[in-house]
Amino acid sequence: MSTTTKVAFTGVSKTFPKKNESLQVLENIDLEVGEGEFVCLLGPSGCGKSTLLNIVGGFERPTTGSVTIDGHEVRETHPQRVFVFQEYGIFPWASVWDNVSLGVRHLPKSEQAKVVQGVIDLVGLTGFEKAYPMELSGGMKQRVEVARALAVTPDVIYMDEPFGALDSLTRLTMRSELIRIWKTRKPTILFVTHDVDEAIQLAERVVVFSARPGRIAGIVDVPMEHPRDLASTEYGAIKRELYDLLGVTQSI
Numbered sequence: 001m002s003t004t005t006k007v008a009f010t011g012v013s014k015t016f017p018k019k020n021e022s023l024q025v026l027e028n029i030d031l032e033v034g035e036g037e038f039v040c041l042l043g044p045s046g047c048g049k050s051t052l053l054n055i056v057g058g059f060e061r062p063t064t065g066s067v068t069i070d071g072h073e074v075r076e077t078h079p080q081r082v083f084v085f086q087e088y089g090i091f092p093w094a095s096v097w098d099n100v101s102l103g104v105r106h107l108p109k110s111e112q113a114k115v116v117q118g119v120i121d122l123v124g125l126t127g128f129e130k131a132y133p134m135e136l137s138g139g140m141k142q143r144v145e146v147a148r149a150l151a152v153t154p155d156v157i158y159m160d161e162p163f164g165a166l167d168s169l170t171r172l173t174m175r176s177e178l179i180r181i182w183k184t185r186k187p188t189i190l191f192v193t194h195d196v197d198e199a200i201q202l203a204e205r206v207v208v209f210s211a212r213p214g215r216i217a218g219i220v221d222v223p224m225e226h227p228r229d230l231a232s233t234e235y236g237a238i239k240r241e242l243y244d245l246l247g248v249t250q251s252i
């Protein structure tokens, strides 16, 4: 982890009201994320991963505890802290260029053009500026989504299973593309997944959550350089450690 703390969760718990009872989703989350760090949040379905992103993103308030970014408590959304979901977020009636430029319309035209072309080039969509989403593959649509997020020069990016709708080979390509982009821009990334391999391939640290109410079951470092060898002993050992923390058997 880098020495400067970017995001800090302190004693974060979240309970949703539910008819006559209540549903506790997160319990006492303490976590610090360094500036420019890539952290994966890994856990079973329903353990509160998306809720945690909604809290740090300013869409939900914690029931107890607090979240700070750069030392300031998060109370609302912020234009430079963006979410990337699955490809469904892009507008089908708008071209690649128009989808990507959505967040930078306030800039003067020439500056806007420079920013938009820069991120389109960065995500590998050069030449497709005028194309419409229906003309693009799933992976390309996801690149549009990433480009749109990058256009606002984000300092923190929240990614909620962004590659979940893609086939397994495209997912692998998108992961290595994301690493290339992250290394170029170095935003802080909080990436939610329930895919153990995805977490090991991407993260510098993997935060493992227990089943609901989500608690931190353990934090695992992935001290491997990119490109990572998926057949290495080190990769296998980290995978075993993560499965153990998740309480999942590895033989079927």
Ligand SMILES: Nc1ncnc2c1ncn2[C@@H]1O[C@H](COP(=O)(O)OP(=O)(O)OP(=O)(O)O)[C@@H](O)[C@H]1O
Residues within 6 Å of the ligand: 016, 017, 023, 025, 043, 044, 045, 046, 047, 048, 049, 050, 051, 052, 194
């Ligand atoms: N606004 C809300 N009101 C009430 N309950 C909610 C709300 N948001 C989430 N929940 C509940 O909180 C629990 C955790 O949901 P969340 O989406 O955070 O889990 P998750 O770990 O991201 O799951 P998945 O991996 O399946 O997306 C679920 O039981 C969900 O129904």
